[in-house]
Amino acid sequence: MNTRLSTLPPDTGAEHTIAEIAQQPALWREVGRIVADGRGALDDFLRPLLAAPDARIVLTGAGTSGFAGDVLRTALGRHLGRRVDAVATTDIVSDPHGCFAEDVPTLLVSFARSGDSPESTAATALADRCLTRVSHLVITCNGEGRLAREHGGKPASHVLLMPPAANDQGFAMTSSFTCMLLAALLALGPGTVRDSLDGLAEGAEHITSGDLDPHIDTLLAREPERLVYLGSGSLKGLAGESALKLLELTGGAVTASADSPLGFRHGPKAVLTDRTAVVVYVSEDAYTRNYDLDIVTELRGALPPGSVVAIAARPDGLPQDGTWTVPVPAGTDDAAFALPAVLCAQLIALRASLSRGIRPDNPFPSGEVNRVVQGVTVHPLPAD
Template sequence: MPVSSDTLSPSTELGRLLSATAEQQGRAGYADTLREILQQPQTWRDTAGLLAGSTVAALLSQALIPRPEHIVLTGSGSSVHAGECLAAVLQAALRIPCRAIPAGDLLTHARGTLAPGRGLIVSIARSGDSPESAAVVDSILAAAPACTHLVVTCNAKGRLATRYRDEPRVRVLLLDARTNDRSLVMTSSFTNLLLAGGALAPDETYATHSAAAADIAQRVFDRHADALAMIARRDFAAAVYLGSGPALGAVRESALKMLEMSGGAVTTMAETFLGLRHGPMSALNRPSLVVAFLSAQASVRDYEYDLLRELDRKQLGLARVIVGENIPAGVVAAGDLAIDLPGLDALGETQRHMIDIVVGQLLAFFRCLHLGQKPDAPSAGVLTRVVEEFAIHPAGEAR
């Protein structure tokens, strides 16, 4: 179902796309993706309300009883990037070691990646039907019976949501069906899964920060979409995404969105600001877009500003998209786009990542359209919405 322009953004670019008929949106291949990107502010408010309810609050509280010795956040593709955003945040709040591990690694190298002891395994999934998703839960249930499991998913009919109804070691947090994106690429599913996972660390400001994030995301749509569309039309074949600390998960997700939605036409790299100097900076010695997600911490931003000034001095990169609050003029060069968002630094870290990711989604969406591709199903014949079934092989003995 297409989105209507009469209730949403005054952006010229978005208004033009939204004014198309349902048939036109479907033929152009963007109806699902655009609706799912733009529904995020409202779905965040609804997810925050769900998380605040007594039933879900009790479920999340019970997932931490008995207190786990470690927490693993797992998933495949975009889902593990949500875990990367959350791991350091949850570890700081809960004072429990937390680590994001791709489901594929747990499937093939569990002995080297899964710490011993009583763990909480948080499986994050849009559909819950990727072949390795249930296989990982099955294998850990058998090999590490002391571990308990929390599934966070958008799909009530998926294997992760239905397979373990009679297994007391597995709890399921099911999000609203609207978050189960129909598009190939994850957008509102990703940010809502991220929001839900962050609620493992109880915080009385969580709902307030989530509502504030929804307002800021709407401002991105209203005031910055046109500028993002313009920069998406620039002549670049590569994009480098930068963040610090837990923002690296948001950086990786945003880089993946550009890679997916461009059908591989734009090569991408995700790196930390400080890590860029150690070799990866060589990727900018050609026309490349740099996307920089600034930290809320002043001491961290000093490092980030230094790197941006260095890129300017060396004339590296075609242009930059810089996302933050109170961005100083000295780090914004001619041709750059500064997305300055009042209130961003006051958000919780999880909600801040959600805003960065929204910017990354819009940029990739507009690039996809500029390249003449269909955002609902880019890379036709290569990618599918849910990874195709593949054989799950029995685990071998460690050597």
């Protein structure tokens, strides 16, 4: 943890959030050991599912857990050479027949910090009801949660449990998000992720060392009223999670949104004002990167100086001023790059919250938004 964060007075209401952002590199190494130690049983579970030529993989979760699926969807689809969809549990619960319209062999990968939100278990139950053949890979941070308990020991289920410290106690998901994202990449992605794990953790340690703090302070010094995150492919999912983090930790005081660089021009660009800041995650894919560089150039010409930030693994083609470089091993896929890159967004959200006198561990003290979703009634699905 960098000195400026670790010496914050204890009454800032950020103790959990600070610790959970800082602990991520160490937890990733622990996740690597967990997946490696359970590799045999995991492969025995996955092998017959992935052998089916018509198998569909559905990545599901709600809120931040749902964005994990958005980050992974295209990367896993390319690696596995099959259909991979990211479908939020909230969509499955409200429209199960639409989400499972094709009765094909399905692996439902459920991401859940607590596993106690109503939609988490409802989504798996609805998949069982709508599909003839479905298996469940549950990736969760809470072994005592309802989702883990209901699927533990079932022959058609495999529970991949994250380190206990990943069950974030702060309001917003930080280390829980990255640990579950990493676990899925290690379980279903290419072996290069395992090989580059130490390098990814070192990239995150570069961010938590405090080197970016002056740049974050410069971005926030203008007190932007709106902040837009942009990214292509896997990085669009990262943009969505980044915007959500800012909304959560500032209690909605800063309006945040997300889009792709190409999609942003089709209407959402109307959000831009002189009090808007934009963060662009720059892809490592040579073709996709062209579109990210285009939007950086365009927006730097349209907004006041210091309003546009590019976050990239390498500075090639980017202006020196306003580019934040996240060091990662050469050849890192965008989905893996998202692991250390999201720490930039977490720190932006944390510092934006503290600058406004908000307590990040509980930015909604009146309880209108809760750490674990409340107030959801799961209605029974009528018989076919």
